[in-house]
Amino acid sequence: MKARVHVMLKDGVLDPQGEAVKHALHGMGFDAVGGVRQGKVIELDLAEGTSEADVTEMCEKLLANTVIESYRVELL
């Protein structure tokens, strides 16, 4: 089975990568771009029977820094 974890910075947390991407896009003439936020997506191949709670535990312990990041688990 597969799971996909989406990790994004929480609102209000400065996103230097997103700012850099925005400036680069503006420099290339893409003026239609307002804000840019960049996060991670992690795809996991899991043994059958792995529960969403197991994946949530992986997020809490490793995949997301829960002080500044929020995460969303998607079982596929």
Next chain:
Amino acid sequence: MKARVHVMLKDGVLDPQGEAVKHALHGMGFDAVGGVRQGKVIELDLAEGTSEADVTEMCEKLLANTVIESYRVELL
């Protein structure tokens, strides 16, 4: 309007970050984890009327390294 771009390494391309995450998860006792692939998700605030073609052009020119990465555009 908003768009979300999902950027992942193409199949067959070595994913050192994914490997590192896998080993770390195994070290924490999460043996149910097989493969791990890590990619980027980029959320863009865009001016009204921006088309999917515009976002695709941003991907081709900056957001994805199309030699080793594939991308998917989602207009929200």
